[in-house]
Amino acid sequence: MSLKFILLGLLDQPRSGYDIKQIFEGTLKNFWNAELSQIYPLLSKLEREGYLESDLVDSSHGPRRRIYHRLAQAETELFDWLASEPDMPVARIGYLAQMFFMEKVSPKQRCGFLHRLRERFEQQHRFLSGLTAQYPLEDFEQNTPSQDDPQASSERYLARVLTMHHGVLRLKALIDWCDLCLCWFDRLPKNS
Amino acid sequence: MSLKFILLGLLDQPRSGYDIKQIFEGTLKNFWNAELSQIYPLLSKLEREGYLESDLVDSSHGPRRRIYHRLAQAETELFDWLASEPDMPVARIGYLAQMFFMEKVSPKQRCGFLHRLRERFEQQHRFLSGLTAQYPLEDFEQNTPSQDDPQASSERYLARVLTMHHGVLRLKALIDWCDLCLCWFDRLPKNS
DNA sequence: TGTTCCATGTAATAAGTTACATGATTTA
DNA sequence: TAAATCATGTAACTTATTACATGGAACA
Numbered sequence: 505m506s507l508k509f510i511l512l513g514l515l516d517q518p519r520s521g522y523d524i525k526q527i528f529e530g531t532l533k534n535f536w537n538a539e540l541s542q543i544y545p546l547l548s549k550l551e552r553e554g555y556l557e558s559d560l561v562d563s564s565h566g567p568r569r570r571i572y573h574r575l576a577q578a579e580t581e582l583f584d585w586l587a588s589e590p591d592m593p594v595a596r597i598g599y600l601a602q603m604f605f606m607e608k609v610s611p612k613q614r615c616g617f618l619h620r621l622r623e624r625f626e627q628q629h630r631f632l633s634g635l636t637a638q639y640p641l642e643d644f645e646q647n648t649p650s651q652d653d654p655q656a657s658s659e660r661y662l663a664r665v666l667t668m669h670h671g672v673l674r675l676k677a678l679i680d681w682c683d684l685c686l687c688w689f690d691r692l693p694k695n696s
Numbered sequence: 697m698s699l700k701f702i703l704l705g706l707l708d709q710p711r712s713g714y715d716i717k718q719i720f721e722g723t724l725k726n727f728w729n730a731e732l733s734q735i736y737p738l739l740s741k742l743e744r745e746g747y748l749e750s751d752l753v754d755s756s757h758g759p760r761r762r763i764y765h766r767l768a769q770a771e772t773e774l775f776d777w778l779a780s781e782p783d784m785p786v787a788r789i790g791y792l793a794q795m796f797f798m799e800k801v802s803p804k805q806r807c808g809f810l811h812r813l814r815e816r817f818e819q820q821h822r823f824l825s826g827l828t829a830q831y832p833l834e835d836f837e838q839n840t841p842s843q844d845d846p847q848a849s850s851e852r853y854l855a856r857v858l859t860m861h862h863g864v865l866r867l868k869a870l871i872d873w874c875d876l877c878l879c880w881f882d883r884l885p886k887n888s
Numbered sequence: 889t890g891t892t893c894c895a896t897g898t899a900a901t902a903a904g905t906t907a908c909a910t911g912a913t914t915t916a
Numbered sequence: 917t918a919a920a921t922c923a924t925g926t927a928a929c930t931t932a933t934t935a936c937a938t939g940g941a942a943c944a
Contacts, residue, residue: 505902505903506788506790506793507903507904509793509794509797510793513793513796513797513800520923520924521923521924521925522922522923522924532793532796533786534787534792535787535788535789535792535793535796536786536787536788536789536792536793537786537788537904538904539904539905539906540923540924540925541904541905541906541907541925541926541927542903542904542905544924544925544926545925545926548925563912563913563922563923565912565913565914565921565922566912566913566914566921566922566923567911567912567913567922567923567924568923568924569922569923569924570923570924582797582800583800583801585794586794586797586798586800586801586805586809587801587805587808587809589812590790590791590794590809590812590813590816591790591791591793591794592790592791592813592816593788593790594725594728594729595726595727595728596698596727596728596729596785596932597727597728598698598782598783598784598785599782599783599784600726600727600728600859600862601698601701601702601705601724601727601728601783602701602777602778602782602783603855603858603859603862604705604724604727604855604856604859605701605705605774605778605855606778606855607853607854607855607856608705608774608775608778609775609778609779613778613779614855616779617778617779617782620781620782621782621784624782624784641880644880644883644884645883661799662799662880662881662884663795663796663797663798663799663806664796664799666795666873666876666877666880667792667795667796669873669876669877670792670795670870670873673869673870673872673873673876674866674869674870674873676869677865677866677868677869678862678865678866680865681858681861681862681865681866684858684861684865685858685861688833688836688854688858689854691836691837692836692854697930697931699931699932712895712896713895713896713897714894714895714896729932730932731932731933731934732895732896732897733897733898733899733932733933733934733935734931734932734933736896736897736898737897737898740897755894755895755941757893757894757940757941757942758893758894758895758940758941758942759894759895759896759939759940759941760895760896761894761895761896762895762896788904
């Protein structure tokens with residue numbers, strides 16, 4: 505159900521399904537993803553249900569594009585979703601399921617697994633750290649210049665910058681956890 | 697696909713679908729969940745495919761139970777899964793999707809949302825902290841007594857204790873993130 | 889006698905992935 | 917001329933959720 509609201513949220517300005525997929529690939533992929541084969545049918549369903557309208561627009565450099573824009577009903581339900589309870593479904597963490605049974609394999613395999621896991625976390629952490637460095641929180645300070653345009657600039661994007669910080673803090677904790685695991689696995693006799 | 701291996705992993709001793717659901721509710725729910733309506737059909741599919749066998753056993757206090765046990769093929773594929781790459785599908789974090797659009801609502805609603813989120817993390821963190829306290833890592837030290845029984849006790853469960861620590865560290869980071877968000881939202885003018 | 893727990897299943901629906909099909913335009 | 921990118925879709929399949937159906941045993 506969340507994907508519906510993500511699409512409605514991204515249509516704060518008119519966009520095509522292809523445009524939306526670019527946004528998933530570029531910035532949203534840290535906390536959500538959707539394939540074009542899921543986006544296109546859902547957009548047309550939302551149009552049938554009265555959330556959206558679309559126009560076919562010729563493109564200067566490719567085939568015609570179907571550009572969607574959102575209607576009043578979309579904004580109402582979007583705001584309801586934002587004001588409702590935090591969406592926290594059951595976590596499904598595949599690598600932790602593997603970890604749960606990891607006692608079954610050799611110490612060498614256990615450590616190999618954790619090193620590979622750590623390296624992946626490390627990569628994502630480096631990427632997100634670099635990204636957040638480009639948007640310092642200090643720029644959102646209230647006694648900063650450019651208070652003349654209350655609607656534009658800084659305030660509009662604070663929430664989005666904070667979503668990046670979520671990844672940074674989370675990944676740091678997961679890297680620490682890998683180190684904790686490697687540390688304790690090493691204290692076990694190597695003959696099991 | 698992970699659920700298949702979780703079921704195979706849990707069948708290190710003979711169990712029924714109902715037994716397995718109890719384990720999900722009790723300890724696995726921190727990183728996975730499955731309903732009985734998913735477990736029963738998958739168990740019978742895995743039996744058809746030659747991973748499992750089952751027997752109908754009368755119960756002293758209720759209807760007869762179908763008890764599954766795993767076969768050689770199950771163990772082979774289970775070990776392959778454990779030695780393979782860490783299973784890290786695209787994260788789908790609904791509350792972060794909400795956060796991404798949170799600029800659209802009032803500061804009061806934003807903070808309400810984050811306080812509710814923080815409270816949920818706090819609850820889970822308290823629960824898992826209490827649980828890990830019952831299984832101190834020090835008990836797994838290699839120069840500890842009871843090295844006389846190498847197969848039993850401590851070593852067998854270290855990986856499982858470490859999966860709990862994953863939750864503790866992760867939730868601590870998420871609580872810190874909520875505090876960071878609340879701190880920076882408070883610095884914004886209250887009139888938007 | 890009603891509620892909870894034990895126990896196993898099916899059916900319908902929703903959400904997500906992979907594969908397939910089509911065709912224009914741009915770039916190497 | 918071949919490959920990559922732009923652009924929109926359908927079909928088949930897998931995974932997960934919710935609702936439904938059944939019936940015995942324990943307990944209050």
